[in-house]
Amino acid sequence: xxxxxxxxxxxxxxxxxxxxxxxxxxxxxxxxxxxxxxxxxxxxxxxxxxxxxxxxxxxxxxxxxxxxxxxxxxxxxxxxxxxxxxxxxxxxxxxxxxxxxxxxxxxxxxxxxxxxxxxxxxxxxxxxxxxxxxxxxxxxxxxxxxxxxxxxxxxxxxxxxxxxxxxxxxxxxxxxxxxxxxxxxxxxxxxxxxxxxxxxxxxxxxxxxxxxxxxxxxxx
Numbered sequence: 001x002x003x004x005x006x007x008x009x010x011x012x013x014x015x016x017x018x019x020x021x022x023x024x025x026x027x028x029x030x031x032x033x034x035x036x037x038x039x040x041x042x043x044x045x046x047x048x049x050x051x052x053x054x055x056x057x058x059x060x061x062x063x064x065x066x067x068x069x070x071x072x073x074x075x076x077x078x079x080x081x082x083x084x085x086x087x088x089x090x091x092x093x094x095x096x097x098x099x100x101x102x103x104x105x106x107x108x109x110x111x112x113x114x115x116x117x118x119x120x121x122x123x124x125x126x127x128x129x130x131x132x133x134x135x136x137x138x139x140x141x142x143x144x145x146x147x148x149x150x151x152x153x154x155x156x157x158x159x160x161x162x163x164x165x166x167x168x169x170x171x172x173x174x175x176x177x178x179x180x181x182x183x184x185x186x187x188x189x190x191x192x193x194x195x196x197x198x199x200x201x202x203x204x205x206x207x208x209x210x211x212x213x214x215x216x217x218x219x220x
Contacts, residue, residue, distance in 0.1 A: 004179055005211045008064060008071065009057035012093070013043070015075040020087050023079045042090050056090040062212050063094045068185045069102050070109060077101035113187035120156040123148075139165055155180040155188060159195045178204050 017037040024034060040047045044055025064071050078098045082088045092098055124145040132141050142164035151157050154176030161170035181188050181196075181204050188196075 004207075005058060005061050005065070009061035012060045012064060012071040012075065013057045013090075015072050016090055016093070019075050019079045023082065023087055027085070060090060060093045065182060065208060065211055067099060067102075068182075069099075070105070070183065073105040073109065074098060074102040077105060109184065110187040110190055113184050114191045116153060117156055117188075117191045120151060120153050121160070123150050124160060142166070143169060153180065155192070158200075159192055162197070163195065174200075178207055182208055 021034060021037070025031065040053045042056050044053050044057075046052050061071075063069075064074060074093055078088050078093055078101070081097065081101045124142070127145040127148055127150075128141045131144070142160065143166055145151070146157050146160050146164075146166070146169065151160075154173045158170050158173040158177035161167070161173060178200070181200075185204075
């Protein structure tokens with residue numbers, strides 16, 4: 001089972017319980033009567049009657065990956081469009097109407113990704129201007145800028161490393177960059193498309209296929 005897929009499943013689960021709690025409180029449920037943030041029906045395991053449940057979250061994670069969605073936006077869309085007295089169930093995250101609602105958030109997501117990329121580039125340039133020592137070669141100045149803790153986006157760090165001739169540094173960021181790319185593939189193609197190597201895209205597609213295949217095995 002892919003650790004990356006498990007991480008995505010855990011993230012979707014976290015957002016689901018967070019938004020469910022807020023939705024229930026907005027709809028008049030007293031805080032003392034909130035249901036527990038664990039359910040064998042949703043999370044898997046054995047219930048009090050001895051029945052085993054496989055859980056919903058790996059399937060949700062595979063759906064998110066397959067449709068290039070942001071897990072928070074999908075959960076947010078589900079609860080924003082929910083009607084009736086009962087909170088939406090996790091399996092509803094894989095419904096057609098939840099998908100359509102989440103895709104409506106993509107326009108703002110593209111703008112946010114482009115802004116994030118631009119901000120990361122500017123932060124690196126600003127660091128070089130403010131901290132560069134006389135005589136320090138360009139590639140070393142960029143290396144120091146990329147390794148600053150303010151550079152939290154592994155995909156941008158990967159691209160910057162390649163652009164300044166630091167393939168060894170790019171390799172350090174590559175796994176995180178692949179996962180970040182798969183989470184926001186469309187927006188990153190718009191923001192970084194010309195700078196992403198062809199073999200990087202191919203590796204990302206292989207990783208995605210592997211994660212989806214492993215989710216299929218887990219769902220059997």
